[in-house]
Amino acid sequence: MSVRHGVAAGMVPGALRVGDMVTILTQRPGESDAHWTLGSLESAPYLHDVEVRLWEKQQEGEEGHEHLDEMESAEERELVARNQKVRDEMKRSMRQAAELTDKLRERRKSIMEAIGEADTHVFQSRAAIHAARTDVRDISHCHWHELKSYRSPAKMVLTILRAVMLLLSEDSAKDWPQMQRVLRDPHFKTRILEYDPDIELSRERSDYILRECVRRKSFRYDRAVKGSQAMGPIYYWVLAQLDSSEATVKQHQLEKRKKASQQELREVLREINEQQLRMAEYQALMDKAEEQLQAYRAERQRRSSLLQSSGSKLCPRETADRRYQDSFAGAEKKEYLRAAFYNWKPTTYCVMILRKRILVDFGTVTQEQWAQHSYSLEEPQIRLLDDALQRHQREVKSLSEDEAERQRREQQENEEIEAGLFHAMTETNAEAAAVSVALLERTFDGEAWKSILHNKRLAIVEAFCTDTAEALQISKCDVSVTQLACPPSTSQMVVDAEVRHDGSQSRKALLAIINAFSYPKLQALYSDATVSFAKLHMRFDGKKWKTILAENKEEVEQAFQSDTAVALAIPQTSVEVQNTTATEDALLFDYTVYINKQHTKEAQRTVENYNYPATWDVYRQLQSSAISDNNIWTKRHIEIEGEDWGHVVETRGEDVRRAFVRETAAAVGVEEGRVRSVVLRPGDDGLLVDFELNHPASLAEAAVDARLRGCAYAALWALYEPRPRLEEEKVVTTHELGFEGEDWDYVLEQRGVEVREAAAIETARALGVEREDVVEVELDVVPQNLVVFVTVRHSSRLSEGEVDGLL
Numbered sequence: 069m070s071v072r073h074g075v076a077a078g079m080v081p082g083a084l085r086v087g088d089m090v091t092i093l094t095q096r097p098g099e100s101d102a103h104w105t106l107g108s109l110e111s112a113p114y115l116h117d118v119e120v121r122l123w124e125k126q127q128e129g130e131e132g133h134e135h136l137d138e139m140e141s142a143e144e145r146e147l148v149a150r151n152q153k154v155r156d157e158m159k160r161s162m163r164q165a166a167e168l169t170d171k172l173r174e175r176r177k178s179i180m181e182a183i184g185e186a187d188t189h190v191f192q193s194r195a196a197i198h199a200a201r202t203d204v205r206d207i208s209h210c211h212w213h214e215l216k217s218y219r220s221p222a223k224m225v226l227t228i229l230r231a232v233m234l235l236l237s238e239d240s241a242k243d244w245p246q247m248q249r250v251l252r253d254p255h256f257k258t259r260i261l262e263y264d265p266d267i268e269l270s271r272e273r274s275d276y277i278l279r280e281c282v283r284r285k286s287f288r289y290d291r292a293v294k295g296s297q298a299m300g301p302i303y304y305w306v307l308a309q310l311d312s313s314e315a316t317v318k319q320h321q322l323e324k325r326k327k328a329s330q331q332e333l334r335e336v337l338r339e340i341n342e343q344q345l346r347m348a349e350y351q352a353l354m355d356k357a358e359e360q361l362q363a364y365r366a367e368r369q370r371r372s373s374l375l376q377s378s379g380s381k382l383c384p385r386e387t388a389d390r391r392y393q394d395s396f397a398g399a400e401k402k403e404y405l406r407a408a409f410y411n412w413k414p415t416t417y418c419v420m421i422l423r424k425r426i427l428v429d430f431g432t433v434t435q436e437q438w439a440q441h442s443y444s445l446e447e448p449q450i451r452l453l454d455d456a457l458q459r460h461q462r463e464v465k466s467l468s469e470d471e472a473e474r475q476r477r478e479q480q481e482n483e484e485i486e487a488g489l490f491h492a493m494t495e496t497n498a499e500a501a502a503v504s505v506a507l508l509e510r511t512f513d514g515e516a517w518k519s520i521l522h523n524k525r526l527a528i529v530e531a532f533c534t535d536t537a538e539a540l541q542i543s544k545c546d547v548s549v550t551q552l553a554c555p556p557s558t559s560q561m562v563v564d565a566e567v568r569h570d571g572s573q574s575r576k577a578l579l580a581i582i583n584a585f586s587y588p589k590l591q592a593l594y595s596d597a598t599v600s601f602a603k604l605h606m607r608f609d610g611k612k613w614k615t616i617l618a619e620n621k622e623e624v625e626q627a628f629q630s631d632t633a634v635a636l637a638i639p640q641t642s643v644e645v646q647n648t649t650a651t652e653d654a655l656l657f658d659y660t661v662y663i664n665k666q667h668t669k670e671a672q673r674t675v676e677n678y679n680y681p682a683t684w685d686v687y688r689q690l691q692s693s694a695i696s697d698n699n700i701w702t703k704r705h706i707e708i709e710g711e712d713w714g715h716v717v718e719t720r721g722e723d724v725r726r727a728f729v730r731e732t733a734a735a736v737g738v739e740e741g742r743v744r745s746v747v748l749r750p751g752d753d754g755l756l757v758d759f760e761l762n763h764p765a766s767l768a769e770a771a772v773d774a775r776l777r778g779c780a781y782a783a784l785w786a787l788y789e790p791r792p793r794l795e796e797e798k799v800v801t802t803h804e805l806g807f808e809g810e811d812w813d814y815v816l817e818q819r820g821v822e823v824r825e826a827a828a829i830e831t832a833r834a835l836g837v838e839r840e841d842v843v844e845v846e847l848d849v850v851p852q853n854l855v856v857f858v859t860v861r862h863s864s865r866l867s868e869g870e871v872d873g874l875l
Contacts, residue, residue: 089443090120091427091453093460094348102404102457103348106443108433110418114176117337118426119169121418122162122347123443125410126384127358144364151357158350162417165343169420172336179326186319193312197265200308203301204260211298216251220244222295222848223804223857224288231281231306232260235269243844260305265312267530274313282310291848340420355407358385384411395447397454404457408450413441424481427456504571507550510536510563510582514594517561518554519601519644519660524593528552531589532563539585540578542569602668603646606632606657606675608683613655616690621648627682628657630722635678636661636671682722689729689741699742700765705758706732706776712790713755717748720787724748727783728757735779736763736772799864800843803872805856812854816847823847831858834874835866 087109094103107120218225226244233241233250236259241247250256281287292299362385391409392398430449437443445453510532521528529549537544551564567578606628617624625645633640642662649656663671717724725746733740742762749756763772805827809815816823828842835841837860844859862871 087432089123089430089433091430091456092120092344092421093425093427094344095460095464102461103352104404104407104427104453104457105344105348105351106412107419107421108414116424117420117422119173119418119420122415123412124415125388125407126413126442127354127410144361144368147357147361147364151354151361154350154353154357158347158354161343161346161350162415162419165340165347165419166417168336168340168343169418172333172340172420175329175336176333179322179329183319183322183326186315186322189315190312190319193308193315196304196308197312200301200305201261204257204305207298207301211296212257215296215298216248218244218248218296220846222291223802223846223855224291224848225295225299226846227281227284227287228292228299228303228306231277231287232302234273234277234281235263235265235306235309236260237268260302263309265309266316267527269309269313271313271317274310274317277306278310282307295848337420337422341422341425344419344421351407362386387411395450397450402454405450405454408445408453410444412443414438427460428453504569506567506569506575506578508536508565508567508575508579508582510565510587512561512563512587512590512594513559514561515559515603516594516601516660517559518646519662520594521552521554521561527593528561528563528590531593532565532587535585535587535589536565536567536582539582539587540567540569542567601660601662602665602671603658603660604668604672604675606659608655608657608680608687609653610655610687611653612687612690614650614652616687617648617650617655620686620690624648624655624683624686627686628659628680631678631680631682632659632661632675634722635675635680636663638663681726685726685729689744698765699762701760701762702769702772703758704761704772704776705756707754707756708781708784709754710788711753712788714750715790716788717750717755721748723787724755724784727787728759728781731779731781731783732759732761732776735775736761736767737775738763798861800859800861801868801871802844802857802859803868803875805858805875807854807856808852809854810852813849816849816854820847827856827858831860831875835860835862835871837862 089106089108092105092107094105095101106123108123110119110121112118215221215225221229221244226247229247229251230242233239233247236250238247238250241250289300289303292303388406388410392406395409397405397408428449430445433443529552532549533544533547536547540547546568548566549563550566552561554561569578573581625648629640629643629645632643636643638661643659644661645657645659647658661671725748728748729740729743729746732743736742738761743759744762745758745760747758749758761772824845824847827845827847829839831842831845832839841861842858843861844857846857846859848855848857858875860871866874
């Protein structure tokens with residue numbers, strides 16, 4: 069009988085095979101005595117747990133119970149009854165553990181099957197995308213040219229192209245001229261071929277495309293290819309992207325379901341483990357009761373001088389005791405090994421156990437042992453078990469001396485087990501039987517990383533994971549970015565990542581690999597991005613800047629960004645301050661603007677010639693900090709009526725703020741620098757202004773309020789203008805009409821203009837709108853029918869269904 073594996077307690081064993089006999093640790097945390105039992109492996113498909121059939125020691129207890137009434141004394145009957153009661157409790161615990169195992173197995177199986185189906189769907193959708201991409205690549209130049217040169221394509225062509233536009237985030241391309249401009253872009257076909265739905269297609273956008281395009285009657289393949297030969301591959305390309313999105317969403321939903329189930333199934337596994345520990349306690353009670361019974365019987369035989377003759381058959385316990393006494397274990401008084409000298413038989417109960425609780429794998433149970441329902445350990449196996457138990461006890465002792473480390477390790481193990489409940493044991497990880505996780509850090513030099521990170525964080529994550537996977541020769545899904553940052557006062561980007569690998573290389577070796585790797589995709593991102601922004605510098609003279617910046621840096625930078633955006637006619641979000649420094653006589657800005665790098669010199673000249681009114685206003689207001697000690701700061705607010713202040717603040721907010729500061733200071737009789745922290749809050753009924761005012765302490769609050777109420781704010785009202793009023797809100801909708809007839813193609817050929825005009829006039833008449841409100845009429849002949857698509861502008865009070873009814 070060979071021993072294939074010997075594994076230290078607390079470690080995950082190597083590759084296990086169905087039918088192997090293993091030793092299972094059943095010792096409670098904190099116990100000094102080692103408890104264990106035997107089991108044969110039933111299945112081992114998962115990374116952290118296996119299913120085993122429990123085995124038990126062969127004992128003579130059952131026979132004694134059958135003849136309970138024939139026993140000579142009440143004491144003997146009581147001992148046997150007590151033994152049987154514990155045995156029944158043991159069976160009950162086994163049964164509960166087996167029932168919990170069935171629950172865990174079935175629940176996990178259903179989730180794994182659903183995940184497998186979702187993964188298959190994702191795989192098939194990827195294959196469909198690849199096939200559709202190939203078909204689009206193979207569209208002939210002639211068919212591309214035909215599609216782009218249409219004056220008025222069929223409705224179904226427009227519907228499919230509208231879906232394409234939405235996929236490419238060309239949301240404004242709603243009519244044919246707009247779509248045509250996108251189609252004629254030299255990079256349009258490349259965008260189609262390089263489109264990645266995982267990155268570019270959100271669930272909301274996918275649902276919108278399905279609702280607005282795909283589920284329309286005009287979204288049909290047969291009509292598409294009649295309208296244009298190029299539309300066939302494009303039609304299937306659209307469907308492939310949407311199907312991929314749906315597959316990915318289902319996969320993510322199942323991942324969420326899996327994570328939600330992990331904690332529940334971990335609790336089931338804990339309950340199973342608790343039952344196993346109870347089994348160990350019951351076994352100890354059974355052993356004690358058996359000892360008492362055997363001692364009683366031995367004493368009774370001694371007294372009656374009916375000692376057993378040498379030719380009598382020994383009972384299982386006596387046989388085990390004799391083997392134990394004659395062994396190394398008996399000589400060294402290792403009582404925890406006494407059970408190893410019994411014969412063991414299989415039970416009907418299968419339970420789930422953690423791999424870390426397997427101490428030794430003794431190899432496959434032979435067919436003969438199964439047939440005889442008898443398994444016994446030989447001395448080399450028992451010695452191996454002893455070594456494993458002693459190693460485990462040493463580890464327990466060392467951890468008992470460091471409670472914090474024990475709790476940390478226990479928590480880490482619990483987290484790994486919970487996370488790995490659905491991780492399959494594959495050929496790749498079978499030998500190691502564990503997945504190693506390394507935390508790595510990679511630094512990238514470059515002044516532009518901060519700006520790129522601000523605008524393209526997801527693209528950076530994607531590129532980093534792809535490059536790292538290539539460098540380490542692992543799957544991309546095994547790389548997770550945990551943190552991205554550009555430390556202050558540096559020209560670097562630091563990426564922290566978690567990498568799952570086979571454990572064959574140390575963290576130091578992994579770091580050496582990624583530090584030597586060039587990261588081509590990430591560097592390409594950097595190169596592309598640096599073309600789209602310019603680095604500029606600005607200086608403002610003034611001896612008070614150092615004091616002002618120390619207390620009002622955010623306000624100063626916001627004013628500077630606002631002025632720079634106005635000067636260059638770009639959004640304020642396209643101005644990013646990199647560094648702000650104040651010297652004894654000047655304020656210095658290093659900043660980035662998102663414009664073409666070729667225009668850097670022109671932009672620098674523009675900002676140098678701009679007067680920066682908001683920035684200098686901040687300087688003037690805050691340099692009056694040498695205010696008399698007799699002055700006080702108070703927080704105030706004023707409400708100015710007018711329902712259109714929101715429009716005014718939106719269009720001329722800085723002018724409004726300056727006018728308010730100027731007139732408030734004049735009304736109270738203080739300098740403009742004594743009005744600060746002005747916040748404009750437009751509402752439905754007026755403009756609420758919060759601000760701080762510095763005024764003489766001798767000026768009573770009531771007097772300040774009276775002066776502010778008496779202020780006409782003429783300059784402020786001069787900026788007020790009502791929001792442009794819109795006429796009755798109208799919407800534009802498209803509707804499909806059908807007219808039966810076999811010869812419509814001939815009619816359109818002869819009198820197509822008249823048919824189109826007649827359809828427009830009749831539509832306007834039916835809806836009670838002007839002829840000019842029928843903005844488009846499209847005619848499409850299909851077998852036995854003329855399909856007319858009318859696009860009409862009408863009151864928003866009419867729903868699409870009501871319009872269809874009127875038509």
